[in-house]
Amino acid sequence: MALIVHKYGGTSMGSTERIKNVARRVAKWHDAGYQVIVVPSAMSGETNRLIGMAKEISPQPDPRELDMLASTGEQVSVALLAMALHSVGKEAVSYAGWQVAIKTDSAFTKARIQSIDDTKVKADLDAGRVVIITGFQGVDDGGNIATLGRGGSDTSAVAIAVAMKAQECLIYTDVDGVYTTDPRVVSDARRLNTVTFEEMLEMASLGSKVLQIRSVEFAGNYRMPTRVLSSLTDPMIPLEVEVNSGTLISFEEDTHMEQAAITGIAFNRDEAKITVLGVPDKPGIAYQILGPVADANIEVDMIIQNQSVDGKTDFTFTVPRGDYAKAMDTLELHVKSHIGGSITGDAKVSKVSVVGVGMRSHVGIASQMFRTLSEEGINILMISTSEIKISVLIDEKYMELAVRALHKAFGLENA
């Protein structure tokens, strides 16, 4: 009998009514002969409520205690979902992470799953029960609860699917799949039936925040077919429709053989750019500049170092806009006293990327991208490339225009 893992997000679990709908959907799969494991998130708002109380007590709560606290949100969800399944006539049992031995390391609030014991769950499934397991959490060697960090329920679901050798992991969420770009920006953006694991990584990290990126990495490492689909449809839609809805993250190299070179246009509005001008061009200079930024826990994305002139060079990088002021403060002091040179920055820039594994075998993608932007009069501030994506940094005010123009130029509105 095929085993399937369902993961439901906080919105899908947001009220007792919605939990009943989740139960109906799960029961439908079970009725069709599937063994089902369900991994629900905390009810929407619950994790924020808990963390809010913690912050009222202490500005910097102890991570172990924060995990003890936050993990209760998912425990509430699994118990309520088990009751909802009982009331639609299904045998079901809920488990907290520690009860099925989801072992993690001890990095509280950002733990990683190390192993899952399948004994208990297998016995329940074989006895015809739906098994419901808390997402987001496990237990370390010392018997302490450790959470995986925000969005960790996606990772839990994929890890459980891998450990239990599931046929597919279904991530039910409030969007109906992965699109060629954000439909709020491009009205004829098209839902993708499949994306490759690598494309999904680029799409996710570039702003299409559908799945927690660690869950995609996990799925990729273990080649677990993972589908993103909507939990907002009628729970009783026919199974044969639901099975093929959403977007499948695939690990088959040939999925895209007949498809277009480009899969989608990703973007991130909230970038900021910092340039250190006239720094001495000598070994170790990148580390000297970026070291203090990393120490301040600021993530650096694109990095460019120009050809040097007269032993001096310019060094430019981007940071999330929210960290711009902090990064500038950190650098001002450091550059003046240790490196020399001056600093300039721009907090109103955005990143636009074309993504696609097909790019590997198609020449001319970059030139078509640059020509399209040029025809729209959009100046490119920075460029960075990888095997399957090309990103450009542009003035924030041109972002929507760039996304729309590129979406059209690469013909993404046609299937």
Next chain:
Amino acid sequence: MALIVHKYGGTSMGSTERIKNVARRVAKWHDAGYQVIVVPSAMSGETNRLIGMAKEISPQPDPRELDMLASTGEQVSVALLAMALHSVGKEAVSYAGWQVAIKTDSAFTKARIQSIDDTKVKADLDAGRVVIITGFQGVDDGGNIATLGRGGSDTSAVAIAVAMKAQECLIYTDVDGVYTTDPRVVSDARRLNTVTFEEMLEMASLGSKVLQIRSVEFAGNYRMPTRVLSSLTDPMIPLEVEVNSGTLISFEEDTHMEQAAITGIAFNRDEAKITVLGVPDKPGIAYQILGPVADANIEVDMIIQNQSVDGKTDFTFTVPRGDYAKAMDTLELHVKSHIGGSITGDAKVSKVSVVGVGMRSHVGIASQMFRTLSEEGINILMISTSEIKISVLIDEKYMELAVRALHKAFGLENA
């Protein structure tokens, strides 16, 4: 170093501000050189909120899942209290019942504690940490969370105090001790410095709902000195004042040697009385009448069977007023078809009791009680007695009058 267990009720844990006060109070004890274990209840309202969601999903939720759900309330409390202790500079660690192996049977929603492993807690205490343990819950042999039922945190606290060989178990609550009677009825009711275990059992079961009765039984079985005291005082009042505040439940037989025969007047307003008239006086008749009542889950309290006349007798008993209609319905049918006789009842009666271990060695307590009621013109409907209490059933409208008259007659306003 003396070990002390603190238990805080839901009101004391009712907000982040109050939790900070609990932390200040616990820190004061720790500063004074005590090792401290804290057992907090769920924040007030939280258990009801959780059970409410369960009832929205299913009118009769599965008990195992109900425990999985309800146990999260205490887990939230222990984590927040640990954070609050950290912010007043104390090392503290929180544990759910399963983490310190509070083993219970599998009677979900009304489990009983079987054993507690002291290894982990002892190591923490010896390392100078305050240890915070969830009340109300443990884990069964199958690794399932089981709760002890409403008020179970009192029982957890006493059981932990016993297992850890604590010097005293302090139950912090929103009253400042056990009184000679309810101060809302008798304005000069006096707080008792000590009550014996047996008196506390009678006072608790008769309506002075200060402590869960099972916790008193537990304390009695293991002779654990247990003190009820107020959590509403300033947390920074001097320790020497706090140490002797509240009411100590004592297990020393001689505590009362010099004291009055009577400790207090307990009462329960909401009683109802049912009489089956003219039933055949033959063996098994009590069981035949009360069997169906017990099967309907109705608790029977006082029971009287009159001397029979001509082979017929009258049989009278009391039930909680809320169960009166149900009990009458149950009996109507049953008595008519199986026993013979007629039924009459009164749903406006109350029970008043005088309680005191001193009663054992003092004659004339009963006659003084009956004379006092007679002088007030109060008719006695039923009488029942035990070693340390005499209870009478009277018309509801005389209840306050009876309590006040008895309180005065036995001189309870004087220390």
